[in-house]
Amino acid sequence: MSGVANIIFGLFIMAFGLFAIRKPDSWWFRRLGDDSDQSEERVSYLKIVGIPITIFGLLVIAAGIVQC
Numbered sequence: 001m002s003g004v005a006n007i008i009f010g011l012f013i014m015a016f017g018l019f020a021i022r023k024p025d026s027w028w029f030r031r032l033g034d035d036s037d038q039s040e041e042r043v044s045y046l047k048i049v050g051i052p053i054t055i056f057g058l059l060v061i062a063a064g065i066v067q068c
Contacts, residue, residue, distance in 0.1 A: 002067065003064045003065065003066075003067030003068035004064065004068065005064070006060055006061070006063050006064025006067060007060075007061050007064035007065065007068075008064075009060055009064075010057045010058065010059075010060030010061035010062075010063075010064055011057070011061065012057075013053060013054075013056060013057035013060055014053075014054050014057025014058060014061065015057075016053060016057075017050045017051070017052075017053030017054030017055075017056070017057055018050065018054055019050075020046050020047070020049060020050030020053060021047050021050035021051065021054070024038075024042075024043045024046035024047050024050070025037075025038055025043060029046055
């Protein structure tokens with residue numbers, strides 16, 4: 001991948017992680033066919049998992065900057 005593609009991909013990953021932190025009850029994170037409300041444990045889990053996803057996005061952006 002080129003550096004610019006890494007930066008764009010990293011921005012997408014970082015945005016997904018931030019979205020998981022800010023709106024863990026979104027339909028993007030629901031199981032298929034599950035219409036019930038999510039449990040508090042699952043919402044907490046999604047918020048915690050959003051942090052490493054965001055950090056990984058930052059690392060991909062940094063790798064893209066180094067390649068440019």
